Amino acid sequence: MGDGSGVLVLAATPIGRVADAPPRLAEELASADVVAAEDTRRLKRLTNDLGVTVSGRIVSYFEGNESARTPVLLEALLDGERVLLVTDAGMPSVSDPGYRLVAAAVEHDVLVTAVPGPSAVLTALAVSGLPVDRFCFEGFLPRKAGERSRRLADLAGEPRTMVFFEAPHRTEVALAAMAEAFGPDRPAAVCRELTKTHEEVRRGPLAELVAWAADGIRGEVTIVVQGAPPTAEVAGDPDSLRAAVAELEAGGTTRKDAIVEVARRAGVPKREVYNLVHGSKGGAQP
Incomplete structure (x- = not known):
């Protein structure tokens, strides 16, 4: 192995218009020893559009070969090479290949840096018109209905604005599941084809968005x-505490999490709520 002086560069690529590519992207593509791309054909189109010639080795790095290809790229890094990682759109490792390589590089004390640029997550959040002071990214929802419903039930009480990716043909189903889990009146926005010619941002309550999506959606x-x-405070009397736990459980929250949440709202110890729910005066804390 080498001296570990290699550098892993995560480079953001346009999510729509090629003109949005950061200036450093062309420089890095031209000078990297290795360019790892999620789709080498899309990489070729990108370099043609940017007028860049890649002088280094080009290797594919996608979901199907990520596990096998990571050790090869790590070896290149440990041999002192500059490895540039690009995905089809946006920042690598955010719902795209890259996390395994970043983790391996960090574990071996390899420098990891980035070429900042376009991000569908932040772009959608910014144009949504919804609160941006606190947010979380949830990626793609599970495809199976049961798993999707459980995931959304766990998020029903999430106070932060949530950002999801979804395939166009599953958008109506996803919105319907959200309306069921979060309530039909919860405000939301569907951002389609961001920064592209047919960009569209549809805002409204979830029930309205479900009806809109029924006509079919195309694009990213x-x-x-x-x-x-904000949830109302819970009174500290036994009946109120038990009722609050039961209400959260009925909404899909696990009993353990419901007990923790009710205790927080009421300002009482978790043990007290646990004992009330389980009908005991003592016993272990959940």
Whole structure:
């Protein structure tokens, strides 16, 4: 192995218009020893559009070969090479290949840096019109209905604005599941084809967006959903505490999490709520 002086560069690529490419992207593409690309054909189109000639080795790095290709790229880094990682659009490792390589590089004390640039997550959040002071990124929802419903039930009480990616043909189903889990009146925005010619941002309550999506959606989709409103404080009497736990459980929250949340709202120890729910005066804390 080499002296570990290599550098891993995560480079953001345009999510729509090639003119949005950061100036450093062309420089890095031209000078990298290795360019790892999620799709080498899309890389070729990008370099042609940018008027760049890649002088280094080009290797594919996508979901199907990420595990096998990571050790090869790590070896190049440890041999002192500059490895540039690009995905089809946006920042590598954000719902795209890259995390495994970053983790391996960090573990071996390899410098990891980035070429900042376009991000569908931040772009959708900014144009959504929903609160941006606190937010979380949830990526793609599970494809199976049961798993999707459980994931959304866990997020029903999330106070931060939530950002999701979704395939166009599953957008209506995803919005319907969100309306069921979060309530039909929860404000949301569907951002389609961001920065592209047919960009569209549709805002409204989830029920309205479900009806709109029924006609079919095309293009890349990012969904932004407002967080849950502040919850009322829970009275500290036994009946109120038990009722509050039961209400959260009925909404899909696990009993353990419901007990923690109710104790927080009421300002009482978790042990007290646990004992009330389980009908005991003592016992271990959950």
